[in-house]
Amino acid sequence: MDKLRRIKFKNMIMLTIAGVINAIGITIFLSPVKLYDSGISGTSMLLAQITPDYLTLSMFLLILNIPLFIYGLKKQGALFTFYAIYTVAIYSVCSWLITDILPVDVTFASPLAGTDLLLCALFGGVISGIGSGLAIRFxxxxxxxxxLSVIFAKKIGISVGSFVMIYNILLYITCGFVVNSWILPLYSIVTYFAALKTIDYIVEGIDRAKAAMIVTTMPDEICKALSEEFETGITTFNAKGWYSQNDKTMIYFIVNRFQIGKMKEIIHGIDAKAYISIYEVADVLSGDRE
Known part of the structure; x- marks a missing residue:
């Protein structure tokens, strides 16, 4: 109960928006043309198609998702479980409103993309990915x-990502056999990857920074030049070359993609033998300059 007292109003608002957005992506773009989302959502869509009409998508979303969140309460915590159940409830209610209450015809085609499977797959994936990404972010x-993956992946000796991937592959194979066609499951894979990439952008940020690891014997000169040029903090570590056994310094430095060329020019202008390694980072949270 103490953890539930930490519920934030901002998170509740954003989770509400996430549920609404996800419902729009699924019911407006995917369900009308019988494309499938991933995970439990995709499973719910398949079950809604092959069962009687009174067993709706919104009903399956609640029936399948909520027990899983409750089952994972011990591992995920009460706050996460509450947020997740709330988000799925909003998603489910909004799906019901769009399909059964609002004057929107989603019976045979997408109201916005018609029967164009590629447009439905891409926009359905991106929009549902925005909803899922917001849910995770908040x-x-x-x-x-x-x-399910957090609970069982380690027990069967695979990563969480691999578990989710295997589940979705099996889901799409099942869909292919059930509907006796592979066109829709193949387009659903497009939806899956569009959503996956969108989730990464929402959770980690669209404009990702670059981290540079610089190994040099001239750290003072390089740090001074970089600091003067980019006006940002720099972190240094003592290092030692294994082959040469010479003392070196490792410099950790964050830049954006437009500053990489200038950074390389400055470093190699001072130390032509400096080793530079660059990789992508996300959610750079900076404090005071060092």
Whole structure:
């Protein structure tokens, strides 16, 4: 109960928005043309198609997701479980409103993209990915498959990502056999990857920074030049070359993609033998300059 007292109003608002967005992506773009989302959401869509009409998508979303979140309560914590159940509830209610209450015809085609499977797959994936990404970013989840993967992936000796991937591959294969066609499951894979990439952008940021690791014997000169040029903090570590056994310094430095060329020019202008390694980072949270 103490953890539930930490519920934030901002998170609740953003999770509400996430549920609404996800419902729009699924019901407006995917369900009308019988494309499938990933995870439990995709499973719910398949079950809704092959069962009687009174067993709706929104009903399956609640039936399948909520028990998984409750089952994962011990591992994920009460706050996450509350946020996740709330998000799925909003997603489910909004899906019901769009399909059964609002004057929107989503019976045979997307109201916005018609029967164009590629447009439906791409826009459905991107929009549902925005919803799922917002849910993750603000402490919840849109799909119980993540909980399932955390619980069982380690037990069967695979990573969480591999578990989710295997689940979705099996889901799409099942869809192919059930509908006796592979066109829709193949387009659903396009949806899956569009959503996956969108989730990464939402959770980690669109404009990702670059981290540079610089190994040099001239750290003072390089740090001074970089600091004067980019006006940002720099971190240094003592290092030693294994082959040469010479003392070196490792410099850790964050730049954006437009500053990489200038950074290389400055470093190699001072130390032509400096070793530079560059990789992508996300969510750079900076404090005071060092």
């Amino acid at each position: 402490g919840g989840a849109m799909d119980g498959i993540e909980v």
